[in-house]
Amino acid sequence: MPEFTGFPVEALIFFEGLEADNSKAYWTDHRDTYEKAVRAPMLALLDALEPEFGAPHVFRPHRDVRFSKDKSPYKTAIGAHNERGGYVQVSARGLMIAAGYWQTAPDQVERLRAAVADDRTGLRLEALVRELREAGYEVSGTTLKTRPRGYDADHPRIELLRHRTLTAARDFGEPPWLAEPECAEYVAAGWRETRRLTGWLDDHVGASRLPAARRGSR
Template sequence: MPRLFTGWPVQALDVLHKLDGVPTTQVREHNRRDRERLVRAPMVALLSDLADADARYADFSVWHFAKDPFWWQHQGAVVRMARNVEIGLRFDLDGLHVKGAWHYPDPGQVRQFRSAVAEDDSGAELVEILAALPERFEVSGDVMKRGPREYPPDHPRADLLRYRSLVATRPVHPEEAVHSAAAVDQVLEVARELDALLGWLARHVVIPAPRPPR
């Protein structure tokens, strides 16, 4: 199947330069059509190609502009892998970044995460997964200053127990790939690198829906 995504044209960067800083409403509206055509539409095409390449990536959304200038300056999109477990994409003047994320947790998900981190088998598995990520990834999240009180401060994974969200991000390389269809393969490569982490999160953090009564 031929791919829809042919790359972000260099004119997309011109549009984003015009929206840099604190653009007025007039500036934003003047560039709305060009931004839709040159910035947002290629992201839609890229996500469609990802879904065609792997059915797991079929549940995606590409953000609109909203009122905040940030959303005009950064084109975001997500691929939903499980409840609050996502692949996120962001295209802006710094290029294309891809992340694997568990964030904005539902009530109980943080407890699920900590329980899995504390358990020897699943906790050690997560440590190995994070250690195996290529160096280009930056791992971050919402981290408490102190560990949760229900676990001893000398727990072997005390640092991980402080996390209330977990995000691994890296840029797409080479940077020039964003201007060609090659970006699809580059994003698929990043998704493969994130597969073990996202799979762990989907297994251990997502709370199963209650069974309907018989």
């Protein structure tokens, strides 16, 4: 695997063009740019991060349009992750990293709310969220519009109790180091920061224990 040298500006230009013309014709005409300026640097980045963050995975560029009104065939960003790290994405707007739980089953939601409600574990999460936001991360997720059943509307952590999923993300845009090898250091540093959140989730929520057929989130 070639060494990671950063994401060239051609990667962002490729996605700008794809946003303007999301067609098979554009993709075919610019496939070489995608392979050399987008996919190859992403693979090299994940390879550089693998010793600390584990096995890599790059998401496919094609969209699943079976149940979508938007029939655009291609994703306008390349997304990937390492199993013990987090998510990394490059688009026309530059670099973004994230971590957390994007999807949850009903039993995970129950454990999340119980841990938020508990003063010991809930106060720790509240502090983690505050620290991440102060560090420039957006902490968000899928939430209820009202209070969850069984919890008082005036609970001191009612905003966190509304969460069904919980993630932290940081949009770096297009900094000068995006096209440099040190880009890998920024991604690694971000994943180490967000590891505190994923660690809390792993400790107090964990994987679903329900059969696959019963994991539809609520």
